[in-house]
Amino acid sequence: GAVVSQHPSRVICKSGTSVKIECRSLDFQATTMFWYRQFPKQSLMLMATSNEGSKATYEQGVEKDKFLINHASLTLSTLTVTSAHPEDSSFYICSAIGPDNTGELFFGEGSRLTVL
Amino acid sequence: SQQGEEDPQALSIQEGENATMNCSYKTSINNLQWYRQNSGRGLVHLILIRSNEREKHSGRLRVTLDTSKKSSSLLITASRAADTASYFCATDASGDKIIFGKGTRLHILP
Numbered sequence: 072g073a074v075v076s077q078h079p080s081r082v083i084c085k086s087g088t089s090v091k092i093e094c095r096s097l098d099f100q101a102t103t104m105f106w107y108r109q110f111p112k113q114s115l116m117l118m119a120t121s122n123e124g125s126k127a128t129y130e131q132g133v134e135k136d137k138f139l140i141n142h143a144s145l146t147l148s149t150l151t152v153t154s155a156h157p158e159d160s161s162f163y164i165c166s167a168i169g170p171d172n173t174g175e176l177f178f179g180e181g182s183r184l185t186v187l
Numbered sequence: 188s189q190q191g192e193e194d195p196q197a198l199s200i201q202e203g204e205n206a207t208m209n210c211s212y213k214t215s216i217n218n219l220q221w222y223r224q225n226s227g228r229g230l231v232h233l234i235l236i237r238s239n240e241r242e243k244h245s246g247r248l249r250v251t252l253d254t255s256k257k258s259s260s261l262l263i264t265a266s267r268a269a270d271t272a273s274y275f276c277a278t279d280a281s282g283d284k285i286i287f288g289k290g291t292r293l294h295i296l297p
Contacts, residue, residue, distance in 0.1 A: 114275065115287045164229055174218050176285055178229035
């Protein structure tokens with residue numbers, strides 16, 4: 072099956088710094104990837120839809136200047152949390168629509184961000 | 188905004204029993220999916236059911252879909268300890284966006 076790799080799995084940073092999270096489709100091309108944020112024991116909140124070669128589409132209430140998304144190739148999307156603050160601490164998960172286009176999503180393992 | 192809403196929010200059952208989780212949604216869909224998430228991990232796809240299907244099976248999983256009631260159920264038969272996880276339904280709310288419900292936390296007791 073399709074594999075999505077997300078890196079890093081855990082990151083700790085100081086307030087005010089920026090953190091980049093990578094999401095790669097390892098054995099297929101993903102023109103569309105999704106970025107979610109998940110709080111403890113809660114559901115996944117869609118942050119943005121990342122489209123290869125074009126600007127990401129952000130959900131209402133998500134600051135595009137705060138959460139920079141770049142989808143420069145068919146196998147890589149990155150999420151950069153800029154000027155991170157403690158309230159940005161969360162579990163961030165990416166996903167991609169699988170190669171057979173059935174609608175099934177393939178998820179990365181998630182990245183736990185802790186901002187001190 | 189969240190499209191789906193599962194109930195119960197949490198469920199504890201004895202190993203070997205069947206577990207049933209329900210999902211309700213608000214708008215028309217093309218398909219509905221169920222995913223499992225182990226604590227602190229990514230999500231794993233379980234099953235997809237299309238709007239013109241009423242029931243689907245995969246191993247110990249049985250999913251039903253009632254588009255008139257805008258609801259779906261996931262049944263796990265003969266539960267095992269390894270089934271302990273959170274289960275989410277997801278719908279294609281609009282275009283390529285897939286929106287997840289709040290999830291059911293399932294705990295299988297030994």
